Amino acid sequence: MFINNPTDREYITDSSTTMEMTEKKDVRRLYRERRNRMTSDQTAVLSAQICENILNSQLFASVRFLYAYYPLGNEADIRAVVREAWRCGKRVAFPKVFGDEMRYFEVSGFDQFSAGTFGVMEPWENRPVDWRSGMETLVLTPGVAFDFYGNRMGFGKGYYDRHFSAEHDCLMLGVAYGLQMAKRLPVGEFDVPLSLIVTEEQLTEV
Numbered sequence: 548m549f550i551n552n553p554t555d556r557e558y559i560t561d562s563s564t565t566m567e568m569t570e571k572k573d574v575r576r577l578y579r580e581r582r583n584r585m586t587s588d589q590t591a592v593l594s595a596q597i598c599e600n601i602l603n604s605q606l607f608a609s610v611r612f613l614y615a616y617y618p619l620g621n622e623a624d625i626r627a628v629v630r631e632a633w634r635c636g637k638r639v640a641f642p643k644v645f646g647d648e649m650r651y652f653e654v655s656g657f658d659q660f661s662a663g664t665f666g667v668m669e670p671w672e673n674r675p676v677d678w679r680s681g682m683e684t685l686v687l688t689p690g691v692a693f694d695f696y697g698n699r700m701g702f703g704k705g706y707y708d709r710h711f712s713a714e715h716d717c718l719m720l721g722v723a724y725g726l727q728m729a730k731r732l733p734v735g736e737f738d739v740p741l742s743l744i745v746t747e748e749q750l751t752e753v
Contacts, residue, residue, distance in 0.1 A: 578692035583620075585621050593623070594623050594624040597623050597724075598624075598625060598627040600746075600749065601745055606743070607631075607685070609682070611637055612639075612640075612684040613639045614640055615629050616641065616689050617667060617669070623724060626657070640653045640670070642669070642706070643663060643664075644663065648706070648709060649709070652674050652676065654670045654674070684718065686711065686718065688707060688721050688741065689701075690721060690723065693721045694728065695753055696732075697744075697753035708739045718743065720744070720745055721741040721743070722745055724747060740753075
């Protein structure tokens with residue numbers, strides 16, 4: 548489902564969380580704390596709703612290539628989307644970190660992973676890919692905080708921003724719980740904007 552006027556919906560109401568604070572580290576800490584307070588049951592329920600919104604969209608039906616991520620901690624779990632992508636014959640790749648850069652490797656099952664950097668499950672390295680097929684390539688993008696202007700705040704390492712620079716024209720879909728949505732995030736010079744946002748309530752173009 549697409550909502551054409553996403554800014555009509557307010558996720559943040561308490562004045563202590565307004566985006567008047569400009570230090571990214573403060574914003575990042577605030578939203579990490581919000582997400583970390585979620586229970587495993589909450590994570591499971593909301594992740595299922597997020598997956599449903601992706602799978603029921605024309606967006607998912609139309610893409611051929613999927614850049615996914617393996618959830619860490621209580622990040623939104625999008626593995627149901629990955630399973631359905633494989634079932635539908637779509638090609639799926641996951642990221643692996645090498646120093647300051649991130650590369651993607653295609654996998655065809657969850658048995659093709661091992662523990663890697665920061666404890667994240669990373670794909671085996673036998674099938675490197677660099678898909679740049681524009682509207683046919685969807686990037687499921689995790690993060691700490693998001694807004695409806697297409698801005699995303701990650702963990703501060705810059706892996707996604709460096710990898711998906713201006714030379715890529717893939718569809719960038721931010722994957723978030725509603726509690727991760729801000730009115731407006733501080734933006735850096737090298738931050739790569741998102742194309743869409745999905746939460747447990749809706750999938751929205753930005």
